[in-house]
Amino acid sequence: MAAPVSQAKHSASPRWQRRKEARPGEIVAAALELFVERGFAATKLADVARRAGVTKGTVYLYFDSKEALFKAVVRETIVPVIAQGEALAQSFAGSARELLEQLVREYWRLIGETKLAGIPKLMMAEAATFPELTRFYYDEVVTRGHRLMAGVIERGIKSGEFRSVDVMVAAKLAMSPLMHATVARMAFGSCMPEGFNVAKYLDTHIELYLHGIAKH
Amino acid sequence: MAAPVSQAKHSASPRWQRRKEARPGEIVAAALELFVERGFAATKLADVARRAGVTKGTVYLYFDSKEALFKAVVRETIVPVIAQGEALAQSFAGSARELLEQLVREYWRLIGETKLAGIPKLMMAEAATFPELTRFYYDEVVTRGHRLMAGVIERGIKSGEFRSVDVMVAAKLAMSPLMHATVARMAFGSCMPEGFNVAKYLDTHIELYLHGIAKH
Amino acid sequence: MAAPVSQAKHSASPRWQRRKEARPGEIVAAALELFVERGFAATKLADVARRAGVTKGTVYLYFDSKEALFKAVVRETIVPVIAQGEALAQSFAGSARELLEQLVREYWRLIGETKLAGIPKLMMAEAATFPELTRFYYDEVVTRGHRLMAGVIERGIKSGEFRSVDVMVAAKLAMSPLMHATVARMAFGSCMPEGFNVAKYLDTHIELYLHGIAKH
Amino acid sequence: MAAPVSQAKHSASPRWQRRKEARPGEIVAAALELFVERGFAATKLADVARRAGVTKGTVYLYFDSKEALFKAVVRETIVPVIAQGEALAQSFAGSARELLEQLVREYWRLIGETKLAGIPKLMMAEAATFPELTRFYYDEVVTRGHRLMAGVIERGIKSGEFRSVDVMVAAKLAMSPLMHATVARMAFGSCMPEGFNVAKYLDTHIELYLHGIAKH
DNA sequence: TATGAATGAGACTTCATTCAT
DNA sequence: AATGAATGAAGTCTCATTCAT
Numbered sequence: 020m021a022a023p024v025s026q027a028k029h030s031a032s033p034r035w036q037r038r039k040e041a042r043p044g045e046i047v048a049a050a051l052e053l054f055v056e057r058g059f060a061a062t063k064l065a066d067v068a069r070r071a072g073v074t075k076g077t078v079y080l081y082f083d084s085k086e087a088l089f090k091a092v093v094r095e096t097i098v099p100v101i102a103q104g105e106a107l108a109q110s111f112a113g114s115a116r117e118l119l120e121q122l123v124r125e126y127w128r129l130i131g132e133t134k135l136a137g138i139p140k141l142m143m144a145e146a147a148t149f150p151e152l153t154r155f156y157y158d159e160v161v162t163r164g165h166r167l168m169a170g171v172i173e174r175g176i177k178s179g180e181f182r183s184v185d186v187m188v189a190a191k192l193a194m195s196p197l198m199h200a201t202v203a204r205m206a207f208g209s210c211m212p213e214g215f216n217v218a219k220y221l222d223t224h225i226e227l228y229l230h231g232i233a234k235h
Numbered sequence: 236m237a238a239p240v241s242q243a244k245h246s247a248s249p250r251w252q253r254r255k256e257a258r259p260g261e262i263v264a265a266a267l268e269l270f271v272e273r274g275f276a277a278t279k280l281a282d283v284a285r286r287a288g289v290t291k292g293t294v295y296l297y298f299d300s301k302e303a304l305f306k307a308v309v310r311e312t313i314v315p316v317i318a319q320g321e322a323l324a325q326s327f328a329g330s331a332r333e334l335l336e337q338l339v340r341e342y343w344r345l346i347g348e349t350k351l352a353g354i355p356k357l358m359m360a361e362a363a364t365f366p367e368l369t370r371f372y373y374d375e376v377v378t379r380g381h382r383l384m385a386g387v388i389e390r391g392i393k394s395g396e397f398r399s400v401d402v403m404v405a406a407k408l409a410m411s412p413l414m415h416a417t418v419a420r421m422a423f424g425s426c427m428p429e430g431f432n433v434a435k436y437l438d439t440h441i442e443l444y445l446h447g448i449a450k451h
Numbered sequence: 452m453a454a455p456v457s458q459a460k461h462s463a464s465p466r467w468q469r470r471k472e473a474r475p476g477e478i479v480a481a482a483l484e485l486f487v488e489r490g491f492a493a494t495k496l497a498d499v500a501r502r503a504g505v506t507k508g509t510v511y512l513y514f515d516s517k518e519a520l521f522k523a524v525v526r527e528t529i530v531p532v533i534a535q536g537e538a539l540a541q542s543f544a545g546s547a548r549e550l551l552e553q554l555v556r557e558y559w560r561l562i563g564e565t566k567l568a569g570i571p572k573l574m575m576a577e578a579a580t581f582p583e584l585t586r587f588y589y590d591e592v593v594t595r596g597h598r599l600m601a602g603v604i605e606r607g608i609k610s611g612e613f614r615s616v617d618v619m620v621a622a623k624l625a626m627s628p629l630m631h632a633t634v635a636r637m638a639f640g641s642c643m644p645e646g647f648n649v650a651k652y653l654d655t656h657i658e659l660y661l662h663g664i665a666k667h
Numbered sequence: 668m669a670a671p672v673s674q675a676k677h678s679a680s681p682r683w684q685r686r687k688e689a690r691p692g693e694i695v696a697a698a699l700e701l702f703v704e705r706g707f708a709a710t711k712l713a714d715v716a717r718r719a720g721v722t723k724g725t726v727y728l729y730f731d732s733k734e735a736l737f738k739a740v741v742r743e744t745i746v747p748v749i750a751q752g753e754a755l756a757q758s759f760a761g762s763a764r765e766l767l768e769q770l771v772r773e774y775w776r777l778i779g780e781t782k783l784a785g786i787p788k789l790m791m792a793e794a795a796t797f798p799e800l801t802r803f804y805y806d807e808v809v810t811r812g813h814r815l816m817a818g819v820i821e822r823g824i825k826s827g828e829f830r831s832v833d834v835m836v837a838a839k840l841a842m843s844p845l846m847h848a849t850v851a852r853m854a855f856g857s858c859m860p861e862g863f864n865v866a867k868y869l870d871t872h873i874e875l876y877l878h879g880i881a882k883h
Numbered sequence: 884t885a886t887g888a889a890t891g892a893g894a895c896t897t898c899a900t901t902c903a904t
Numbered sequence: 905a906a907t908g909a910a911t912g913a914a915g916t917c918t919c920a921t922t923c924a925t
Contacts, residue, residue: 231447
């Protein structure tokens with residue numbers, strides 16, 4: 020409606036100008052929050068729109084349907100984070116112990132304690148409703164995450180830091196306290212009076228786990 | 236499944252039977268399955284009724300509302316299992332190691348691999364929708380389960396089997412691979428080609444965990 | 452169920468024995484109250500049954516349907532009262548003025564201030580739903596009532612007490628403050644703080660009306 | 668009834684039109700008719716919608732619930748008419764007799780013989796279902812109407828036209844033949860073959876009433 | 884005769900989606 | 905590009921009626 024203003028010089032667009040390119044992201048962000056809070060079926064498109072600062076009709080300009088929006092939320096949000104983890108592992112120079120510890124802490128920092136924690140929670144809740152998306156998530160997120168961790172453990176075995184174990188199983192065991200805490204925070208966060216002490220939980224997990232898998 | 240009723244004397248079979256005592260249980264069982272499969276909002280009362288072998292109206296003879304049915308599903312199904320675990324711990328004569336191992340295996344046998352696994356999955360998914368029920372579940376199931384396990388670990392510390400650790404944190408860490416596997420089986424069961432090897436997962440968890448927490 | 456006890460000597464049956472003959476009347480009485488309070492559509496058969504001290508099924512032993520019950524309520528309840536009024540008029544020996552006054556007061560005593568007031572209220576409310584019953588009511592109650600009053604007025608004209616007026620119109624005008632007060636009491640009874648002063652209302656109506664219609 | 672919209676330019680007529688301002692009024696009008704015909708409980712929202720030329724969903728764009736619609740019907744429809752009567756009384760210059768007669772005739776012209784007659788009928792029928800609305804109606808319509816008429820009578824007493832009577836009671840008596848005829852027309856209209864002669868009914872009421880209340 | 888469990892049609896209401904503006 | 909009025913399918917819940925007991 021307003022004539023587009025030339026923005027050659029400034030990377031940040033003026034706040035009063037709504038850019039077409041920003042909309043989808045804003046809608047996806049609003050949808051993530053609401054889908055996580057209420058589940059897919061109980062979330063109203065009108066509420067998503069309101070939270071994104073637009074109206075219902077606008078959502079349909081960018082997404083074909085509620086279902087398409089849900090899939091976009093999952094696909095667009097989580098994959099980049101996995102890639103980040105993989106990059107960390109690849110460039111890491113230290114011991115397997117240190118890398119494992121760092122991956123655990125990074126997971127929490129980037130996912131567990133952020134809004135992204137909603138994605139695993141959401142997939143747990145809605146998996147049966149979206150089989151195709153679930154397959155995607157399982158392959159591109161779950162399995163990839165496990166392989167990442169499995170690679171670290173294998174590194175540790177080869178380096179003599181870790182005992183010889185089934186690396187995929189060990190990887191799942193390294194991740195599961197994180198996964199569970201992530202999902203539990205979403206679900207029971209309001210029931211844990213002072214929050215449960217995550218730091219100690221992570222520390223203890225790392226300590227016990229490394230102790231358990233250590234060569235000697 | 237239900238034994239066919241003998242009808243030797245009557246030529247026409249009755250259109251329905253009066254089974255006041257059996258109905259609520261059958262309805263709750265049907266509801267559990269569907270709520271787990273589809274979530275609360277996406278489950279239709281008509282489907283619950285059909286699966287329970289009755290009609291919509293009958294469901295309302297026994298439950299005031301869909302919400303009341305949901306609460307009944309959670310409350311009536313899970314609490315007895317916790318009590319069973321507590322009884323096991325109390326009557327157990329062997330070492331803490333053995334008790335911990337047995338509790339882990341029993342959890343899987345009674346919940347993880349049965350339909351009851353749906354309850355934790357359901358609570359994760361619907362916690363925000365039912366705050367009051369969530370509080371109940373958190374107090375009567377989650378916390379009680381953690382305390383049970385914490386008692387075992389404390390026993391092990393006192394007996395010199397385990398290192399001195401924060402018992403509640405250690406308890407959560409002992410449970411979390413179970414919780415996560417339970418929920419994951421519900422969500423991703425169909426994605427794991429031959430199922431993932433649960434036996435090895437449990438064995439390895441017990442081994443690594445006991446190794447990690449052992450005095451020596 | 453209990454063997455019938457011989458009651459040769461006592462006219463009053465023992466309270467513990469429910470007699471088949473009493474049932475329909477009890478149900479009709481309960482139905483009248485509830486139909487009046489809530490209207491036909493909003494009245495539940497189950498409530499009628501409960502107030503009558505029986506269960507739903509029993510209502511259907513005596514009445515074919517909810518509609519049949521409604522018709523029974525109207526037909527059985529109101530007609531006898533009209534007959535009473537006609538008898539009064541026929542046997543009355545005094546002046547037309549006195550008879551008119553007495554009919555007005557009797558109407559209030561027998562209908563206006565009793566539960567029977569519900570019948571006119573009910574017919575006003577449900578006339579469109581029961582055209583056939585309405586026709587019956589209009590012919591057997593409304594018109595008959597008007598004719599009764601018209602006869603009185605005619606008597607007064609002939610005796611020289613009243614002016615010459617259209618007797619049916621004058622009859623309706625004599626009745627309408629009664630009808631309206633009857634219906635209004637049902638509807639707005641709870642809104643009139645100390646009740647409105649019916650006695651004065653009746654007195655004034657009689658006075659003004661007789662004054663208005665008087666020869667002189 | 669609605670003027671057809673010119674469509675010279677478009678080959679296909681639009682499936683619906685956007686008429687935000689007109690809808691509520693049309694829906695209220697349709698609802699009034701149906702509520703009056705069938706009563707609140709027996710009226711289906713779908714029928715209201717159809718008669719208003721919209722679909723069920725549209726009704727809920729403008730009214731929160733069936734109950735809210737009912738209240739709107741009563742509140743929005745009747746109050747303006749009362750105000751009209753009050754204005755008439757205030758600006759009237761002639762005698763009390765003439766004003767009383769005119770008010771009676773106006774009542775019939777504006778309410779008794781129009782669709783608005785349904786409102787009193789409706790309130791009679793549904794008062795018990797909507798206590799709060801009934802209170803509103805009683806205060807803002809019934810009582811206000813009575814006060815209006817009481818003022819006229821008081822004027823007549825002061826001017827020496829009328830005898831000294833309880834003005835509120837006399838007011839109610841002046842109104843009740845109107846109220847009753849209004850409600851009766853709604854209920855029994857179809858039973859009165861050639862209609863009953865309203866003109867004569869009103870004339871006679873005015874004549875008898877004024878005769879009855881006259882000083883001499 | 885009496886019960887009340889069971890039925891099933893139908894009501895109100897919600898909300899994803901469409902489309903006139 | 906954006907809006908939001910309008911739609912209509914679908915879900916929850918109610919209740920008159922039936923019928924096994």
